[in-house]
Amino acid sequence: MARDTVRWSRKDLLGIAELSPAEIELILDTAETFREVGERPIKKVPTLRGKTVLNLFFEASTRTRSSFEIAEKRLSADNLNFSASGSALEKGESLVDTALNLQAMAPDLIVIRHRYPGAPHMLARRLKAGVINAGDGAHEHPTQALLDAYTIRRHKGRLAGLKVAIVGDIEHSRVVRSNIHLLTKMGAQVTVAGPRTMMPVEIEKMGVTAAYTLEEGIRDADVVMMLRVQLERQARMAFPSIKEYFRLFGLNAERLKAAKEDVILMHPGPMNRGVEIASEVADGPYSVILEQVTHGVSVRMAVLYLLSGVHEEGG
Amino acid sequence: MAKTLTPKTTILDAKQMARIIRRMAGEIVERSDSSDLVLVGIRTRGVPLAELLAQEIERMEGHPVPRGMLDITLYRDDLSTIAHQPQVKESHLPVPIDDCLVVLCDDVLYTGRTVRAALDHLVDYGRPRAVRLAVLIDRGHRELPIQADVVGKTVPTSRDEVVEVSFQATDGADQVRIMERSTR
Numbered sequence: 177m178a179r180d181t182v183r184w185s186r187k188d189l190l191g192i193a194e195l196s197p198a199e200i201e202l203i204l205d206t207a208e209t210f211r212e213v214g215e216r217p218i219k220k221v222p223t224l225r226g227k228t229v230l231n232l233f234f235e236a237s238t239r240t241r242s243s244f245e246i247a248e249k250r251l252s253a254d255n256l257n258f259s260a261s262g263s264a265l266e267k268g269e270s271l272v273d274t275a276l277n278l279q280a281m282a283p284d285l286i287v288i289r290h291r292y293p294g295a296p297h298m299l300a301r302r303l304k305a306g307v308i309n310a311g312d313g314a315h316e317h318p319t320q321a322l323l324d325a326y327t328i329r330r331h332k333g334r335l336a337g338l339k340v341a342i343v344g345d346i347e348h349s350r351v352v353r354s355n356i357h358l359l360t361k362m363g364a365q366v367t368v369a370g371p372r373t374m375m376p377v378e379i380e381k382m383g384v385t386a387a388y389t390l391e392e393g394i395r396d397a398d399v400v401m402m403l404r405v406q407l408e409r410q411a412r413m414a415f416p417s418i419k420e421y422f423r424l425f426g427l428n429a430e431r432l433k434a435a436k437e438d439v440i441l442m443h444p445g446p447m448n449r450g451v452e453i454a455s456e457v458a459d460g461p462y463s464v465i466l467e468q469v470t471h472g473v474s475v476r477m478a479v480l481y482l483l484s485g486v487h488e489e490g491g
Numbered sequence: 492m493a494k495t496l497t498p499k500t501t502i503l504d505a506k507q508m509a510r511i512i513r514r515m516a517g518e519i520v521e522r523s524d525s526s527d528l529v530l531v532g533i534r535t536r537g538v539p540l541a542e543l544l545a546q547e548i549e550r551m552e553g554h555p556v557p558r559g560m561l562d563i564t565l566y567r568d569d570l571s572t573i574a575h576q577p578q579v580k581e582s583h584l585p586v587p588i589d590d591c592l593v594v595l596c597d598d599v600l601y602t603g604r605t606v607r608a609a610l611d612h613l614v615d616y617g618r619p620r621a622v623r624l625a626v627l628i629d630r631g632h633r634e635l636p637i638q639a640d641v642v643g644k645t646v647p648t649s650r651d652e653v654v655e656v657s658f659q660a661t662d663g664a665d666q667v668r669i670m671e672r673s674t675r
Binding site for chain 2: 202213
């Protein structure tokens with residue numbers, strides 16, 4: 177098989193945009209092995225023994241941070257967590273200075289979430305350590321897109337040719353951007369749906385179809401991905417009220433009937449029940465939302481494993 | 492600097508290999524109460540060996556023998572020195588191995604490092620009653636204090652040589668060849 181010859185040679189995982197389909201497939205295939213590790217009585221392998229991983233979360237995160245932490249521990253890496261509050265950054269240190277100080281501690285890998293797009297890229301250029309982007313502003317969130325793709329592949333057996341609908345705040349979502357890159361590269365058809373106030377102009381240039389009603393967006397979809405309504409953005413007046421948003425774009429069992437009969441329903445979390453999604457579908461038979469969380473660990477183990485083997489500057 | 496392998500001698504042909512595997516299966520049965528036997532092949536070429544041994548034992552004893560496979564990549568001791576991470580493949584054990592007699596199977600026993608990794612891997616699945624090692628070829632040059640319990644053939648080799656074991660199932664022919672590494 178051709179994919180046996182694909183070798184991972186990147187020092188960093190900064191986004192999906194720069195990955196080739198073969199590299200994406202290598203990560204997903206590697207994740208398959210690590211899923212099995214999670215099912216053993218002893219859920220730990222010695223692979224990254226003696227490696228140090230820093231988790232820098234300059235932005236709040238529960239799911240992603242704990243998922244990375246578990247992945248690191250299952251690979252026997254030593255990890256250290258920094259969070260936004262109380263960090264030197266808050267005391268006025270520049271990100272570059274923080275980075276150089278971290279470098280001085282000689283970590284092997286750095287996982288970073290930051291509210292500024294490009295922050296991980298800057299670290300990656302400055303540091304010898306491999307850098308994993310765990311979300312940079314509204315730019316990319318590559319491991320989320322990879323775990324979504326892994327979940328889809330496990331249910332549908334493929335990505336190519338599938339119809340995937342992504343519904344919600346398209347403009348401010350890094351999850352959407354990474355997912356669009358990944359899914360279109362792998363040959364899926366992507367439709368994004370949301371209110372016009374949450375839809376970037378010329379989104380079609382990313383190779384997707386735009387829809388402005390929920391029904392139109394999810395019609396005949398194999399996969400429906402609901403996005404969290406970032407309630408903090410309501411101050412921006414993107415929609416008149418939560419009630420109205422739910423009435424127009426909230427997913428319930430009745431509306432989900434527009435999708436294919438064997439549709440799977442996904443959500444990157446955290447969910448706002450009664451805002452973008454009704455409990456009857458979030459907990460219903462089509463939902464694979466909790467599976468996404470489980471697969472997140474396998475996918476992150478795969479990424480940590482692959483990056484830890486690259487010793488020189490990427491390329 | 493391209494390294495190529497050129498065949499030097501064929502040390503076992505299909506017929507000899509079949510005879511040896513039959514004898515090895517007999518030795519495994521003789522030395523074990525086979526009711527709790529599990530054969531575990533080390534990927535890649537340990538897997539077809541385990542399969543052939545299991546078939547022989549089933550024929551002799553008349554009851555099914557569970558077989559599993561281990562991929563030892565995640566347990567290697569040289570991951571931080573090689574340039575790219577090797578591709579990991581799945582491990583699979585069909586039954587819980589607690590209190591079973593596990594026979595690890597591999598095609599060639601060389602430095603012993605693969606077996607060390609396989610032992611570490613195996614105990615993550617449980618606590619077997621005992622673990623034995625069966626190899627088709629023992630070529631010497633051990634770097635760890637590890638010995639096989641059942642050996643098909645002992646072959647003295649030099650470190651420049653490569654022992655290439657082929658199986659019908661994976662390579663289209665049953666044979667064992669010694670290859671010479673030459674640098675061009």
